[in-house]
Amino acid sequence: MEYVIINGEFINRTEAKIDIEDRGYQFGDGVYEVIRVYNGKMFTDKEHLERLIESGNKINMKISYSVEELRNMLIGLIEKNHLISGTIYMQVTRGISPRNHAFPSSTIHQTFVANTKVADRPFENMKTGVKTILVEDIRWLLCDIKSLNLLGNIMAKQKAVEAGCFEAIQHRGDTVTEGGSSNVSIIKDGKVITHPANNLILNGITRRKVIEVCLCNDIPVEERAFTLEELKQADEAFISGTTVEVTPIIEIAGEKVGNGAPGALTKHIQELFYQAIEKECGSL
Incomplete structure (x- = not known):
């Protein structure tokens, strides 16, 4: 039962x-x-x-x-x-x-x-990375509220599915906000860059934990808006969320991120996040 x-x-x-x-x-x-x-x-x-x-x-x-x-x-x-x-x-x-x-x-x-x-942990996606598309962010202006109104997110995710991708990266004009059901971060020159926690994104709990483990391990983090061009020129990129944990992005709108494989720093952040899980929930 x-x-x-x-x-x-x-x-x-x-x-x-x-x-x-x-x-x-x-x-x-x-x-x-x-x-x-x-x-x-x-x-x-x-x-x-x-x-x-x-x-x-x-x-x-x-x-x-x-x-x-x-x-x-x-x-x-x-x-x-x-x-x-x-x-x-x-x-x-x-x-x-x-x-x-x-x-x-x-x-x-x-x-x-x-x-x-x-549900098991998303081992395969975390190992191989995922493909993404770009969509205009059509949602309301209170995305910091985790409300039941998810039509904008649903429509974005459906476009990703129809394109054979895992996630839709949303943007308002030239500014990248977040995924359909995840936060988006990029890595450039060893620094993690992620949109600030304001009304345009949900301040993800996994996002917060990722920032915490990075700062505790001397990985610089910058919370600021970044552009579509910065996204496309990133050395590495990843999505984060409760069900996806830390999942590398290997392709954006048909273009490879870096060499098209999960990056070294993203893998390191995955391990640090795993250690945070172990600390709270025991060895997996």
Whole structure:
């Protein structure tokens, strides 16, 4: 039997239901997070749960659970589903209310759901690297909120799939922002360059961890906007995210990055990130 959480209760997945008038379903009025699980333990769960609450605050929705309450529920879900390697998806919506664009009254209860998924680490992509395309970033201007409104991301990812690529690198005019479901970084002359954490990107938890491990190991990092030309002229490039970890980019819009193989510094960053996982979750 597989369990999910709905509003604090563990329910058989086959019996789980959400009301048709839930605002997440009708408006995308909510926020979400995905946490990676290694060895049955959550990785960077505190950072993810704090960001969930922060995203809620940014849409004027004060989440009714604390970080510790959320964490305890998710630990219980991992144990009930015997999850060793995979992910936990969770979302909070503004609740169930007759359809109306304006917020419902404060007496409406939020809807919190969570479920698990079994998944291995992306070994093959991390080893060989991935191909990418370029797409104009058509999303709204509050990309720092991890909201349920993902149509722009979905359309970008679909274009990548149709082009036989793994990811779509988005740009606003000449400025590179991020991937369809990942952050993008380039390496030039031994320095990691990544878009600053502002409203144009999601400040990825993996992105933050990558910056941390780089700085702790004397790898310079510059958080600034970079151009399409800089992207194309990069020595190395990689995407980062909860499910992709640190994955090399070997091709952008049909052109090779460097020599078309994962670069040495990217491989080193992969190893440093792996060490961070081991420190928190044990040897994999």
